[in-house]
Amino acid sequence: MIATAASHLDHALPREVVDYLLAHFVDRSAFFIESIDLSAHLPSVECGLHGPVMGDASVPDAECSSEVRGDRGGPSRLCARPLRPCRVVTVIAGPHGGHPCVLYTVFGGPSAPREPWDPSLSDAERAESVAFWSEHALSR
Numbered sequence: 001m002i003a004t005a006a007s008h009l010d011h012a013l014p015r016e017v018v019d020y021l022l023a024h025f026v027d028r029s030a031f032f033i034e035s036i037d038l039s040a041h042l043p044s045v046e047c048g049l050h051g052p053v054m055g056d057a058s059v060p061d062a063e064c065s066s067e068v069r070g071d072r073g074g075p076s077r078l079c080a081r082p083l084r085p086c087r088v089v090t091v092i093a094g095p096h097g098g099h100p101c102v103l104y105t106v107f108g109g110p111s112a113p114r115e116p117w118d119p120s121l122s123d124a125e126r127a128e129s130v131a132f133w134s135e136h137a138l139s140r
Contacts, residue, residue: 009105014043025091031095045085
C-alpha cells in the first residue's frame with residue numbers, strides 16, 4: 001500500500017500514525033477495509049463516531065442534523081458531540097492510478113457501513129446502512 005495525492009488524509013491523523021500504517025500494510029496488493037488497534041508507541045487518534053458500536057446509547061434524532069460533508073454525494077447524520085480519543089483506526093485501500101494498492105482513506109474508529117445515499121449499495125447493504133445510521137452519528 002502506498003499513499004498518493006489521491007489519498008484522502010484529512011482526518012487529522014498524526015503523520016507518525018500514517019507512516020506506521022503505510023509500513024504495516026506495505027505488502028497489500030488489492031482492495032481491503034481493515035480496522036486495527038494502534039501500537040502502544042503511537043498516539044491516540046480522534047474519532048467522531050457516536051452510537052452503539054462505540055459503546056454509547058443510540059444517538060437520538062433530536063440531537064442530529066442531516067448535512068452534506070465536503071463534496072460527498074449526500075447527507076451525513078451529524079451531532080454536536082465532540083471528537084474523542086481512540087486507539088482503533090480503519091484503513092480503506094485498493095487499486096488506483098495503475099497502482100495495485102493505494103491508501104484511499106484512514107480514520108479513527110471502527111469501520112462503519114457506507115451511508116444510505118451511496119449509489120453503489122445493494123438493497124441489502126442499503127438496509128444495513130439505514131439501520132446503522134439510524135442509531136449512529138458523526139461529530140459535526
